[in-house]
Amino acid sequence: MPTDDFFYYKKDQLYCEGIKVKDLAEEFGTPLYVTSKNAIIAQYRRFEKAFKPLNHLTCYSVKANYNLSVLRTLVQEGSGFDVNSGGELFRALKAGAKPKKIIFAGVGKTKAEIEFAIKSKVLFQKVESLSELRVIDEVAKNLKTTAPIALRINPNVAAETHPYITTGNDEKKFGIDEMLAEDAFSELAKHKHLKFVGLEMHIGSQIFDTQSYLEALFKLLGVKAIAESKGFTVKYLDIGGGFPITYRTTQPAPDIEVFSEKLIPLLKNQSAQILFEPGRFIVGNASVILTEVLYRKQNHRGKNFVIVDAAMTELMRPMLYEAYHDILPIERKEREIIITDIVGGVCETGDFFALDREIPEVKEGEHVAIFSAGAYGAVMSSNYNARLKPAEVMVDGKKVKLIRKRETYKQLIQNEVL
Numbered sequence: 001m002p003t004d005d006f007f008y009y010k011k012d013q014l015y016c017e018g019i020k021v022k023d024l025a026e027e028f029g030t031p032l033y034v035t036s037k038n039a040i041i042a043q044y045r046r047f048e049k050a051f052k053p054l055n056h057l058t059c060y061s062v063k064a065n066y067n068l069s070v071l072r073t074l075v076q077e078g079s080g081f082d083v084n085s086g087g088e089l090f091r092a093l094k095a096g097a098k099p100k101k102i103i104f105a106g107v108g109k110t111k112a113e114i115e116f117a118i119k120s121k122v123l124f125q126k127v128e129s130l131s132e133l134r135v136i137d138e139v140a141k142n143l144k145t146t147a148p149i150a151l152r153i154n155p156n157v158a159a160e161t162h163p164y165i166t167t168g169n170d171e172k173k174f175g176i177d178e179m180l181a182e183d184a185f186s187e188l189a190k191h192k193h194l195k196f197v198g199l200e201m202h203i204g205s206q207i208f209d210t211q212s213y214l215e216a217l218f219k220l221l222g223v224k225a226i227a228e229s230k231g232f233t234v235k236y237l238d239i240g241g242g243f244p245i246t247y248r249t250t251q252p253a254p255d256i257e258v259f260s261e262k263l264i265p266l267l268k269n270q271s272a273q274i275l276f277e278p279g280r281f282i283v284g285n286a287s288v289i290l291t292e293v294l295y296r297k298q299n300h301r302g303k304n305f306v307i308v309d310a311a312m313t314e315l316m317r318p319m320l321y322e323a324y325h326d327i328l329p330i331e332r333k334e335r336e337i338i339i340t341d342i343v344g345g346v347c348e349t350g351d352f353f354a355l356d357r358e359i360p361e362v363k364e365g366e367h368v369a370i371f372s373a374g375a376y377g378a379v380m381s382s383n384y385n386a387r388l389k390p391a392e393v394m395v396d397g398k399k400v401k402l403i404r405k406r407e408t409y410k411q412l413i414q415n416e417v418l
Protein backbone atom coordinates (compact mmCIF):
# COMPACT_ATOMS: atom_id res chain seq x y z
CA MET A 1 0.00 0.00 0.00
CA PRO A 2 1.69 3.21 -1.12
CA THR A 3 -0.24 5.55 1.21
CA ASP A 4 0.45 4.31 4.71
CA ASP A 5 0.13 7.62 6.51
CA PHE A 6 -3.45 8.36 5.59
CA PHE A 7 -4.77 4.93 4.61
CA TYR A 8 -3.70 2.22 7.03
CA TYR A 9 -4.95 -0.89 8.80
CA LYS A 10 -5.82 -0.70 12.48
CA LYS A 11 -7.15 -3.79 14.24
CA ASP A 12 -7.37 -5.35 10.78
CA GLN A 13 -9.71 -2.68 9.44
CA LEU A 14 -8.74 -0.22 6.71
CA TYR A 15 -8.93 3.39 7.86
CA CYS A 16 -8.80 6.68 6.03
CA GLU A 17 -7.39 9.11 8.59
CA GLY A 18 -9.64 8.63 11.65
CA ILE A 19 -12.48 6.84 9.86
CA LYS A 20 -13.06 3.14 9.30
CA VAL A 21 -13.76 2.87 5.58
CA LYS A 22 -16.28 0.07 6.14
CA ASP A 23 -18.51 2.64 7.84
CA LEU A 24 -18.22 4.86 4.76
CA ALA A 25 -19.23 2.01 2.44
CA GLU A 26 -22.24 1.33 4.64
CA GLU A 27 -23.31 4.96 4.93
CA PHE A 28 -22.70 6.16 1.36
CA GLY A 29 -22.83 2.95 -0.65
CA THR A 30 -20.37 1.83 -3.32
CA PRO A 31 -18.62 2.48 -5.57
CA LEU A 32 -17.32 5.39 -3.54
CA TYR A 33 -14.31 7.64 -3.94
CA VAL A 34 -12.78 8.33 -0.53
CA THR A 35 -10.34 11.22 -0.36
CA SER A 36 -8.06 12.10 2.53
CA LYS A 37 -7.93 15.88 2.88
CA ASN A 38 -4.77 15.75 4.93
CA ALA A 39 -3.01 13.57 2.37
CA ILE A 40 -3.52 16.36 -0.17
CA ILE A 41 -2.30 19.01 2.25
CA ALA A 42 0.75 16.92 3.20
CA GLN A 43 1.78 16.42 -0.42
CA TYR A 44 1.27 20.08 -1.30
CA ARG A 45 3.37 21.16 1.69
CA ARG A 46 6.04 18.62 0.85
CA PHE A 47 6.26 20.01 -2.67
CA GLU A 48 6.46 23.56 -1.35
CA LYS A 49 9.19 22.61 1.09
CA ALA A 50 11.22 20.85 -1.58
CA PHE A 51 11.23 23.92 -3.83
CA LYS A 52 11.33 26.53 -1.06
CA PRO A 53 14.69 28.04 -2.14
CA LEU A 54 13.08 29.16 -5.41
CA ASN A 55 10.88 32.18 -6.00
CA HIS A 56 8.03 30.05 -7.28
CA LEU A 57 4.31 29.54 -7.65
CA THR A 58 2.89 26.04 -7.65
CA CYS A 59 -0.10 25.78 -9.97
CA TYR A 60 -1.89 22.54 -9.13
CA SER A 61 -2.98 20.89 -12.36
CA VAL A 62 -6.74 20.81 -12.06
CA LYS A 63 -7.17 18.01 -14.60
CA ALA A 64 -5.84 15.47 -12.10
CA ASN A 65 -8.81 15.93 -9.77
CA TYR A 66 -11.18 18.84 -10.18
CA ASN A 67 -13.63 18.24 -7.36
CA LEU A 68 -14.46 21.64 -5.85
CA SER A 69 -13.56 20.51 -2.35
CA VAL A 70 -10.15 19.32 -3.55
CA LEU A 71 -9.60 22.68 -5.23
CA ARG A 72 -10.83 24.58 -2.16
CA THR A 73 -8.39 22.65 0.02
CA LEU A 74 -5.57 23.81 -2.23
CA VAL A 75 -6.87 27.40 -2.43
CA GLN A 76 -6.65 27.44 1.35
CA GLU A 77 -3.05 26.26 1.13
CA GLY A 78 -2.22 29.16 -1.20
CA SER A 79 -1.84 27.09 -4.37
CA GLY A 80 -2.19 28.44 -7.88
CA PHE A 81 -4.00 26.46 -10.59
CA ASP A 82 -3.25 25.18 -14.05
CA VAL A 83 -6.49 24.78 -16.01
CA ASN A 84 -6.98 23.12 -19.37
CA SER A 85 -10.47 24.21 -20.43
CA GLY A 86 -13.21 26.74 -19.80
CA GLY A 87 -14.82 24.18 -17.50
CA GLU A 88 -11.69 23.81 -15.38
CA LEU A 89 -11.34 27.59 -15.22
CA PHE A 90 -14.96 27.83 -14.09
CA ARG A 91 -14.31 25.23 -11.40
CA ALA A 92 -11.13 26.90 -10.15
CA LEU A 93 -12.91 30.27 -9.89
CA LYS A 94 -15.90 28.66 -8.13
CA ALA A 95 -13.50 27.09 -5.62
CA GLY A 96 -12.19 30.57 -4.83
CA ALA A 97 -8.92 30.63 -6.78
CA LYS A 98 -7.51 34.07 -7.46
CA PRO A 99 -7.39 34.73 -11.25
CA LYS A 100 -3.83 35.98 -10.93
CA LYS A 101 -2.88 32.52 -9.70
CA ILE A 102 -4.50 30.72 -12.63
CA ILE A 103 -2.74 29.76 -15.83
CA PHE A 104 -4.73 28.56 -18.81
CA ALA A 105 -3.43 25.72 -20.99
CA GLY A 106 -4.76 23.71 -23.90
CA VAL A 107 -3.73 22.79 -27.40
CA GLY A 108 -7.26 23.39 -28.72
CA LYS A 109 -8.70 26.44 -26.99
CA THR A 110 -11.87 27.77 -28.55
CA LYS A 111 -12.48 31.49 -29.04
CA ALA A 112 -15.11 31.34 -26.30
CA GLU A 113 -12.57 29.83 -23.89
CA ILE A 114 -9.94 32.41 -24.84
CA GLU A 115 -12.46 35.17 -24.21
CA PHE A 116 -13.42 33.64 -20.86
CA ALA A 117 -9.75 33.49 -19.84
CA ILE A 118 -9.09 37.09 -20.88
CA LYS A 119 -12.22 38.38 -19.13
CA SER A 120 -11.32 36.41 -16.00
CA LYS A 121 -7.90 38.11 -16.00
CA VAL A 122 -5.88 34.92 -15.59
CA LEU A 123 -2.11 35.25 -15.11
CA PHE A 124 -1.51 34.04 -18.67
CA GLN A 125 -2.63 31.67 -21.40
CA LYS A 126 -0.14 29.13 -22.68
CA VAL A 127 0.01 29.24 -26.45
CA GLU A 128 0.73 26.07 -28.40
CA SER A 129 0.76 27.21 -32.05
CA LEU A 130 1.24 30.27 -34.20
CA SER A 131 -2.39 30.07 -35.31
CA GLU A 132 -3.45 30.25 -31.70
CA LEU A 133 -1.31 33.37 -31.23
CA ARG A 134 -3.26 35.02 -34.02
CA VAL A 135 -6.62 34.00 -32.60
CA ILE A 136 -5.81 35.20 -29.08
CA ASP A 137 -4.65 38.52 -30.53
CA GLU A 138 -7.91 38.85 -32.47
CA VAL A 139 -10.05 38.03 -29.43
CA ALA A 140 -8.07 40.47 -27.26
CA LYS A 141 -8.41 43.16 -29.94
CA ASN A 142 -12.20 42.70 -30.03
CA LEU A 143 -12.24 43.04 -26.26
CA LYS A 144 -10.07 46.17 -26.58
CA THR A 145 -7.39 44.77 -24.31
CA THR A 146 -4.09 42.90 -24.36
CA ALA A 147 -3.81 39.25 -23.37
CA PRO A 148 -0.85 38.02 -21.33
CA ILE A 149 0.55 34.89 -22.93
CA ALA A 150 3.34 32.38 -22.43
CA LEU A 151 4.68 30.10 -25.13
CA ARG A 152 4.47 26.38 -24.45
CA ILE A 153 7.66 24.98 -25.86
CA ASN A 154 7.97 21.37 -26.97
CA PRO A 155 11.59 20.67 -26.00
CA ASN A 156 11.73 17.46 -27.97
CA VAL A 157 12.79 15.27 -25.08
CA ALA A 158 11.51 11.72 -24.84
CA ALA A 159 10.71 11.21 -21.17
CA GLU A 160 10.59 7.59 -20.14
CA THR A 161 7.01 6.89 -19.19
CA HIS A 162 3.94 5.34 -20.80
CA PRO A 163 3.75 6.54 -24.46
CA TYR A 164 0.25 7.92 -23.87
CA ILE A 165 1.50 10.27 -21.16
CA THR A 166 4.68 11.53 -22.73
CA THR A 167 4.12 14.98 -24.20
CA GLY A 168 7.48 16.63 -24.79
CA ASN A 169 8.80 15.10 -27.98
CA ASP A 170 8.34 16.11 -31.60
CA GLU A 171 6.00 13.23 -32.34
CA LYS A 172 3.41 14.76 -30.06
CA LYS A 173 0.81 17.45 -30.64
CA PHE A 174 1.85 19.61 -27.71
CA GLY A 175 3.59 22.96 -27.70
CA ILE A 176 5.65 24.91 -30.18
CA ASP A 177 8.65 22.99 -31.47
CA GLU A 178 11.78 24.41 -29.80
CA MET A 179 13.45 24.39 -33.22
CA LEU A 180 10.77 26.80 -34.44
CA ALA A 181 10.80 29.12 -31.45
CA GLU A 182 12.34 31.93 -33.51
CA ASP A 183 9.28 31.93 -35.77
CA ALA A 184 7.02 32.25 -32.76
CA PHE A 185 8.88 35.36 -31.57
CA SER A 186 8.72 36.88 -35.06
CA GLU A 187 4.97 36.21 -35.10
CA LEU A 188 4.55 37.62 -31.60
CA ALA A 189 6.21 40.85 -32.57
CA LYS A 190 3.44 41.44 -35.13
CA HIS A 191 0.61 41.37 -32.58
CA LYS A 192 -0.20 44.44 -30.53
CA HIS A 193 -2.81 42.77 -28.37
CA LEU A 194 -0.53 40.10 -26.93
CA LYS A 195 1.79 40.59 -24.01
CA PHE A 196 4.51 37.96 -23.83
CA VAL A 197 5.24 37.04 -20.21
CA GLY A 198 6.88 33.65 -20.17
CA LEU A 199 7.78 30.18 -21.31
CA GLU A 200 6.36 26.82 -20.35
CA MET A 201 7.09 23.15 -20.90
CA HIS A 202 5.47 19.95 -19.73
CA ILE A 203 7.23 16.79 -20.79
CA GLY A 204 4.82 14.14 -19.57
CA SER A 205 3.47 12.44 -16.51
CA GLN A 206 4.73 9.96 -13.91
CA ILE A 207 8.35 10.64 -14.94
CA PHE A 208 10.88 8.80 -12.80
CA ASP A 209 14.14 10.12 -14.23
CA THR A 210 15.43 13.58 -13.41
CA GLN A 211 17.57 13.61 -16.53
CA SER A 212 14.55 14.24 -18.78
CA TYR A 213 13.72 17.37 -16.79
CA LEU A 214 17.29 18.61 -16.99
CA GLU A 215 17.54 18.01 -20.72
CA ALA A 216 14.24 19.75 -21.34
CA LEU A 217 15.12 22.62 -19.05
CA PHE A 218 18.37 23.25 -20.94
CA LYS A 219 16.32 23.51 -24.12
CA LEU A 220 13.86 25.86 -22.45
CA LEU A 221 16.70 28.05 -21.23
CA GLY A 222 17.97 28.10 -24.81
CA VAL A 223 14.60 29.45 -25.94
CA LYS A 224 14.71 31.96 -23.10
CA ALA A 225 18.01 33.24 -24.46
CA ILE A 226 16.42 33.62 -27.91
CA ALA A 227 13.50 35.52 -26.38
CA GLU A 228 15.81 37.89 -24.57
CA SER A 229 17.97 38.44 -27.62
CA LYS A 230 14.82 39.65 -29.36
CA GLY A 231 13.91 42.01 -26.55
CA PHE A 232 11.26 39.90 -24.81
CA THR A 233 11.31 39.60 -21.02
CA VAL A 234 10.67 36.17 -19.56
CA LYS A 235 8.83 36.93 -16.35
CA TYR A 236 7.68 33.37 -15.73
CA LEU A 237 9.49 30.13 -16.42
CA ASP A 238 7.09 27.21 -16.08
CA ILE A 239 8.59 23.74 -15.69
CA GLY A 240 5.26 21.89 -15.90
CA GLY A 241 4.20 18.85 -13.88
CA GLY A 242 4.84 15.15 -14.25
CA PHE A 243 6.36 14.44 -10.82
CA PRO A 244 5.77 10.79 -9.96
CA ILE A 245 4.06 8.91 -7.17
CA THR A 246 4.34 5.33 -5.99
CA TYR A 247 1.58 3.08 -7.25
CA ARG A 248 3.31 -0.16 -6.35
CA THR A 249 5.48 -0.44 -3.28
CA THR A 250 7.93 -2.67 -5.13
CA GLN A 251 8.49 0.14 -7.66
CA PRO A 252 8.79 3.25 -5.48
CA ALA A 253 8.87 6.63 -7.18
CA PRO A 254 11.92 8.81 -6.48
CA ASP A 255 11.30 11.35 -3.74
CA ILE A 256 10.36 14.86 -4.84
CA GLU A 257 13.55 16.04 -3.14
CA VAL A 258 15.55 14.14 -5.78
CA PHE A 259 13.95 16.36 -8.41
CA SER A 260 14.28 19.59 -6.44
CA GLU A 261 17.95 18.95 -5.70
CA LYS A 262 18.66 18.62 -9.40
CA LEU A 263 16.45 21.46 -10.59
CA ILE A 264 17.14 24.12 -7.95
CA PRO A 265 20.78 24.83 -8.94
CA LEU A 266 19.66 25.49 -12.51
CA LEU A 267 16.75 27.68 -11.52
CA LYS A 268 18.00 29.50 -8.45
CA ASN A 269 19.64 32.38 -10.25
CA GLN A 270 16.91 32.97 -12.78
CA SER A 271 15.30 36.38 -12.60
CA ALA A 272 12.01 34.82 -13.74
CA GLN A 273 9.52 33.46 -11.24
CA ILE A 274 9.47 29.66 -11.50
CA LEU A 275 6.12 27.91 -11.95
CA PHE A 276 5.28 24.25 -11.43
CA GLU A 277 2.18 22.32 -12.45
CA PRO A 278 2.04 19.14 -10.37
CA GLY A 279 -1.21 17.19 -10.55
CA ARG A 280 -0.73 13.52 -9.75
CA PHE A 281 1.92 14.25 -7.14
CA ILE A 282 -0.54 16.27 -5.07
CA VAL A 283 -3.65 14.09 -5.25
CA GLY A 284 -2.72 10.68 -6.70
CA ASN A 285 -2.30 8.84 -3.43
CA ALA A 286 -4.97 10.81 -1.60
CA SER A 287 -7.99 8.73 -2.69
CA VAL A 288 -9.17 5.15 -2.86
CA ILE A 289 -12.21 3.67 -4.54
CA LEU A 290 -14.29 1.44 -2.30
CA THR A 291 -16.09 -1.21 -4.24
CA GLU A 292 -18.18 -4.27 -3.39
CA VAL A 293 -17.43 -7.73 -4.71
CA LEU A 294 -20.62 -8.62 -6.54
CA TYR A 295 -19.74 -12.02 -7.96
CA ARG A 296 -16.97 -14.54 -8.22
CA LYS A 297 -16.66 -17.08 -10.94
CA GLN A 298 -14.24 -19.56 -12.40
CA ASN A 299 -13.93 -20.90 -15.91
CA HIS A 300 -13.32 -24.54 -16.86
CA ARG A 301 -9.56 -23.98 -16.64
CA GLY A 302 -9.88 -22.72 -13.09
CA LYS A 303 -9.28 -19.08 -14.01
CA ASN A 304 -10.80 -16.75 -11.43
CA PHE A 305 -12.82 -13.61 -11.94
CA VAL A 306 -13.76 -11.18 -9.18
CA ILE A 307 -16.53 -8.90 -10.44
CA VAL A 308 -16.90 -5.65 -8.51
CA ASP A 309 -19.43 -2.82 -8.60
CA ALA A 310 -16.84 -0.25 -9.77
CA ALA A 311 -15.72 -0.38 -13.39
CA MET A 312 -13.70 1.39 -16.05
CA THR A 313 -16.32 4.14 -15.73
CA GLU A 314 -14.78 5.03 -12.35
CA LEU A 315 -11.12 4.34 -13.12
CA MET A 316 -9.96 4.26 -16.73
CA ARG A 317 -6.23 4.04 -16.01
CA PRO A 318 -5.85 0.25 -16.13
CA MET A 319 -7.64 0.16 -19.47
CA LEU A 320 -5.94 3.25 -20.91
CA TYR A 321 -2.39 2.67 -19.74
CA GLU A 322 -2.42 -0.85 -18.29
CA ALA A 323 -1.78 1.01 -15.06
CA TYR A 324 -1.22 -0.90 -11.84
CA HIS A 325 -3.32 -0.11 -8.74
CA ASP A 326 -3.06 -1.97 -5.46
CA ILE A 327 -6.33 -3.70 -4.60
CA LEU A 328 -6.93 -5.11 -1.14
CA PRO A 329 -9.85 -6.24 1.02
CA ILE A 330 -10.77 -3.59 3.58
CA GLU A 331 -10.76 -6.22 6.33
CA ARG A 332 -7.49 -7.96 7.02
CA LYS A 333 -7.63 -11.57 8.17
CA GLU A 334 -6.04 -14.94 7.43
CA ARG A 335 -6.91 -15.64 3.84
CA GLU A 336 -5.72 -17.82 1.05
CA ILE A 337 -4.03 -16.10 -1.83
CA ILE A 338 -5.80 -16.41 -5.16
CA ILE A 339 -4.79 -15.41 -8.67
CA THR A 340 -7.61 -13.60 -10.34
CA ASP A 341 -8.79 -10.96 -12.78
CA ILE A 342 -10.60 -8.12 -11.02
CA VAL A 343 -13.15 -6.66 -13.39
CA GLY A 344 -16.12 -4.32 -13.61
CA GLY A 345 -19.56 -4.88 -15.05
CA VAL A 346 -19.20 -2.80 -18.22
CA CYS A 347 -19.65 -4.49 -21.57
CA GLU A 348 -16.00 -4.19 -22.60
CA THR A 349 -13.21 -6.75 -22.39
CA GLY A 350 -10.91 -3.87 -21.44
CA ASP A 351 -13.00 -3.19 -18.34
CA PHE A 352 -10.57 -4.51 -15.77
CA PHE A 353 -8.69 -3.28 -12.72
CA ALA A 354 -6.18 -6.12 -12.59
CA LEU A 355 -5.34 -9.20 -14.62
CA ASP A 356 -3.94 -12.39 -13.13
CA ARG A 357 -3.36 -10.59 -9.85
CA GLU A 358 -2.41 -12.33 -6.61
CA ILE A 359 -4.77 -11.06 -3.93
CA PRO A 360 -6.08 -12.31 -0.62
CA GLU A 361 -9.23 -14.32 -1.31
CA VAL A 362 -12.38 -12.20 -1.17
CA LYS A 363 -15.99 -13.25 -0.84
CA GLU A 364 -19.09 -11.93 -2.55
CA GLY A 365 -20.54 -9.02 -0.58
CA GLU A 366 -17.16 -7.98 0.82
CA HIS A 367 -15.52 -4.65 0.06
CA VAL A 368 -12.14 -4.01 -1.49
CA ALA A 369 -10.22 -0.76 -1.86
CA ILE A 370 -8.54 0.29 -5.10
CA PHE A 371 -5.63 2.46 -4.06
CA SER A 372 -3.97 5.54 -5.58
CA ALA A 373 -7.15 6.58 -7.39
CA GLY A 374 -6.95 10.31 -6.61
CA ALA A 375 -5.45 11.47 -9.91
CA TYR A 376 -7.10 10.85 -13.27
CA GLY A 377 -9.79 8.78 -11.56
CA ALA A 378 -13.06 10.62 -10.91
CA VAL A 379 -12.22 13.23 -13.55
CA MET A 380 -12.19 10.55 -16.24
CA SER A 381 -15.37 8.90 -15.00
CA SER A 382 -18.14 8.46 -17.53
CA ASN A 383 -21.73 7.41 -17.93
CA TYR A 384 -20.88 4.64 -20.35
CA ASN A 385 -23.47 1.85 -20.18
CA ALA A 386 -25.65 4.57 -18.59
CA ARG A 387 -23.95 3.96 -15.28
CA LEU A 388 -24.45 6.53 -12.55
CA LYS A 389 -21.40 8.49 -11.45
CA PRO A 390 -20.50 7.55 -7.87
CA ALA A 391 -20.48 9.64 -4.73
CA GLU A 392 -17.27 11.15 -3.38
CA VAL A 393 -16.45 11.79 0.27
CA MET A 394 -13.60 13.68 1.87
CA VAL A 395 -12.22 12.66 5.24
CA ASP A 396 -10.55 15.18 7.53
CA GLY A 397 -9.44 13.49 10.75
CA LYS A 398 -12.64 12.09 12.19
CA LYS A 399 -14.89 14.27 10.02
CA VAL A 400 -16.49 13.06 6.81
CA LYS A 401 -17.99 15.31 4.14
CA LEU A 402 -19.97 14.24 1.12
CA ILE A 403 -18.23 16.23 -1.62
CA ARG A 404 -20.17 14.87 -4.57
CA LYS A 405 -23.58 13.26 -4.42
CA ARG A 406 -24.20 10.00 -6.20
CA GLU A 407 -25.86 10.64 -9.54
CA THR A 408 -29.53 9.73 -10.01
CA TYR A 409 -31.37 8.24 -12.99
CA LYS A 410 -33.17 11.57 -13.35
CA GLN A 411 -29.85 13.42 -13.68
CA LEU A 412 -28.73 10.90 -16.24
CA ILE A 413 -31.30 12.18 -18.75
CA GLN A 414 -31.74 15.76 -17.59
CA ASN A 415 -30.20 17.35 -20.70
CA GLU A 416 -31.95 15.16 -23.20
CA VAL A 417 -34.95 16.36 -25.18
CA LEU A 418 -37.62 13.94 -26.36
Ligand SMILES: Cc1ncc(COP(=O)(O)O)c(C=O)c1O
Nearest residue numbers: 061202205241242277278279280
Ligand atom coordinates in the same frame (compact mmCIF):
# COMPACT_ATOMS: atom_id res chain seq x y z
C1 LIG B 1 0.29 20.96 -19.33
C2 LIG B 1 0.19 20.02 -18.20
N1 LIG B 1 0.63 20.42 -17.00
C3 LIG B 1 0.56 19.61 -15.92
C4 LIG B 1 0.03 18.35 -16.02
C5 LIG B 1 -0.03 17.49 -14.78
O1 LIG B 1 0.73 16.35 -14.90
P1 LIG B 1 0.97 15.43 -13.63
O2 LIG B 1 -0.37 15.06 -13.10
O3 LIG B 1 1.71 14.28 -14.15
O4 LIG B 1 1.76 16.24 -12.66
C6 LIG B 1 -0.41 17.87 -17.26
C7 LIG B 1 -0.95 16.51 -17.38
O5 LIG B 1 -1.29 16.01 -18.41
C8 LIG B 1 -0.35 18.74 -18.38
O6 LIG B 1 -0.80 18.35 -19.58
